[in-house]
Amino acid sequence: MEMELDPFLGVVLATAVLLVAVLRRKRGSSRKYKMPPGPRPWPVIGNLNLIGALPHRSIHALSARHGAFMSLRFGSVPVVVGSSVEAARFFLRTSDTSFIDRPRMAAGKYTAYDYSDIVWSPCGAYWRQARKLWKAHLFSDRQLRSQEHVRSEELRVLLRALSSSSSAGAAGRGRRAVALKEHLLMYSLNVISRMALGGKYVGEGGTAGSPISPAEFSWMVDELFLLNGVFCVGDFIPWLGWLDLQGYVGRMKRLGKMFDRFLEHVVDEHDQRRRREGGGFVPADMVDLLLELADDPKLEVPIERDGVKGFALDLIAGGTDSTAVTIEWAMSELLRKPEVLAKVTEELDGVIGHGRLVTEQDIPDLPYLEAVVKETLRLHPVTPLLAPRLCREDASTGSYDIPRGTLVFVNVWAIGRDPAVWGHDAEEFRPERFVGSAVDVKGHDLELLPFGSGRRMCPGYVLGLKMVQVTLANLLHAFSWRLPDSVAPEKLNMQEKFGLAVPRLVPLEAVAVPRLPPHLYAGP
Numbered sequence: 338m339e340m341e342l343d344p345f346l347g348v349v350l351a352t353a354v355l356l357v358a359v360l361r362r363k364r365g366s367s368r369k370y371k372m373p374p375g376p377r378p379w380p381v382i383g384n385l386n387l388i389g390a391l392p393h394r395s396i397h398a399l400s401a402r403h404g405a406f407m408s409l410r411f412g413s414v415p416v417v418v419g420s421s422v423e424a425a426r427f428f429l430r431t432s433d434t435s436f437i438d439r440p441r442m443a444a445g446k447y448t449a450y451d452y453s454d455i456v457w458s459p460c461g462a463y464w465r466q467a468r469k470l471w472k473a474h475l476f477s478d479r480q481l482r483s484q485e486h487v488r489s490e491e492l493r494v495l496l497r498a499l500s501s502s503s504s505a506g507a508a509g510r511g512r513r514a515v516a517l518k519e520h521l522l523m524y525s526l527n528v529i530s531r532m533a534l535g536g537k538y539v540g541e542g543g544t545a546g547s548p549i550s551p552a553e554f555s556w557m558v559d560e561l562f563l564l565n566g567v568f569c570v571g572d573f574i575p576w577l578g579w580l581d582l583q584g585y586v587g588r589m590k591r592l593g594k595m596f597d598r599f600l601e602h603v604v605d606e607h608d609q610r611r612r613r614e615g616g617g618f619v620p621a622d623m624v625d626l627l628l629e630l631a632d633d634p635k636l637e638v639p640i641e642r643d644g645v646k647g648f649a650l651d652l653i654a655g656g657t658d659s660t661a662v663t664i665e666w667a668m669s670e671l672l673r674k675p676e677v678l679a680k681v682t683e684e685l686d687g688v689i690g691h692g693r694l695v696t697e698q699d700i701p702d703l704p705y706l707e708a709v710v711k712e713t714l715r716l717h718p719v720t721p722l723l724a725p726r727l728c729r730e731d732a733s734t735g736s737y738d739i740p741r742g743t744l745v746f747v748n749v750w751a752i753g754r755d756p757a758v759w760g761h762d763a764e765e766f767r768p769e770r771f772v773g774s775a776v777d778v779k780g781h782d783l784e785l786l787p788f789g790s791g792r793r794m795c796p797g798y799v800l801g802l803k804m805v806q807v808t809l810a811n812l813l814h815a816f817s818w819r820l821p822d823s824v825a826p827e828k829l830n831m832q833e834k835f836g837l838a839v840p841r842l843v844p845l846e847a848v849a850v851p852r853l854p855p856h857l858y859a860g861p
């Protein structure tokens with residue numbers, strides 16, 4: 338949601354502000370709402386001028402002045418932001434049915450098959466059915482267990498790749514720093530490709546005729562997350578939309594076409610196998626399952642081909658960037674805190690030993706590692722404002738009204754750093770705060786909501802959490818990590834870059850020295 342105005346856009350908006358200020362007539366409103374307090378909006382742009390390149394931080398600074406329920410106006414759209422546990426309870430629990438809709442924004446239209454995926458689909462029979470199908474079929478415990486071997490095979494590929502790309506001949510200090518995120522993205526993409534699409538469609542070992550290179554694909558995923566998070570002027574000032582002054586809509590249309598070429602190829606291949614195998618066909622991956630579900634005549638709402646492609650896109654997008662971003666933040670925090678890094682390594686040595694890798698079943702025996710993951714998600718929730726919600730009926734907090742049509746954000750980033758909840762050291766990375774604590778990330782504890790909560794909560798959280806925990810555990814178990822000699826831990830750049838996900842601005846580079854017997858880095 339970048340809102341750094343370019344000069345041309347600035348001139349157009351300033352002219353429009355003037356015009357509207359001059360032409361404005363006082364209109365009577367049919368009902369008087371008592372909205373939460375907030376900064377005074379300008380004509381036309383509302384408060385968009387107050388939103389900087391990192392909206393969760395700009396909004397947090399404004400909430401500190403105006404309150405945990407705060408009104409804003411983006412262009413002509415009323416906005417309310419919740420920034421406390423009480424606000425999260427109101428929006429995501431007690432009045433959750435009023436706020437489970439999504440706004441119709443350009444990103445959903447152009448990058449998500451006209452709102453046919455789950456993330457952008459409006460609340461209704463189609464969305465409810467999609468969530469039910471995902472839960473019962475794609476993300477059932479049985480389905481996730483049956484694909485555990487895929488995750489552990491790809492993990493070994495990751496460890497091998499890290500071991501060879503960091504080696505520069507001599508062991509120890511002679512090693513090169515690796516760009517961790519590139520490796521993590523390729524790994525999570527391969528895991529989700531094999532689980533969802535039945536094979537690797539990108540990069541080394543990709544299926545024949547794959548229409549996409551790894552570099553192109555990783556650019557596409559980055560672009561998708563950026564464009565799904567930007568504040569697009571046309572969404573808020575519709576009469577300026579046709580000008581596409583920021584160029585975002587053009588980029589969305591281009592990206593939508595690129596993903597469509599890729600997904601057409603994937604769906605075609607799956608269709609062909611179904612036809613070839615006829616009655617003997619057995620679904621082997623999530624796209625097979627989706628195609629079979631789409632054919633079910635008992636479906637309440639039909640799922641068209643665009644729906645299948647939209648769901649496949651959710652799987653790819655949800656399964657790749659979010660996990661890679663979280664692990665990169667965890668490693669950054671650990672590299673700044675050698676004593677925490679030493680403690681988590683000690684736990685791994687004690688529980689796992691040096692003879693094997695960590696499995697998903699080991700995680701409950703690694704409470705300090707679990708605490709490290711929670712602490713990372715507290716300080717660096719991947720989507721700090723959750724995905725935008727739309728108020729679909731007038732609601733009231735008791736003190737304030739939220740009219741139908743209001744855009745709602747819950748700033749979970751701010752809640753995760755609230756000293757009233759987390760104490761005076763809320764900004765500090767200190768996993769000990771979770772040791773022996775029952776607070777979890779599964780949507781019950783409103784002070785820690787990296788996956789959201791309620792009916793619109795992330796449906797992939799079990800997989801996402803598993804992947805973050807087991808991957809981080811193995812990175813730490815299989816390698817000793819340090820920053821390059823030129824970077825002092827306290828000087829490590831921790832700046833963020835905004836989009837639907839908030840990754841590091843500068844990718845982390847670190848030196849990885851293998852610490853387990855060589856056969857554990859060999860192929861699966």
Ligand code: HEM
Nearest residue numbers: 455456651652655656659719723724787788789795797801
């Ligand atoms: C660390 C990993 C992940 C994090 C932190 C994360 C976080 C989130 C958040 C905050 C939301 C918005 C919830 C809301 O509006 O209240 C969301 C929605 C969603 N996530 Fe995830 N997610 C992760 C992994 C995944 C995975 C692995 C998948 C699927 C493979 C996935 C698929 C989705 C989908 C489809 C939605 C939209 C749900 C809806 O609108 O009904 N996510 N996620």
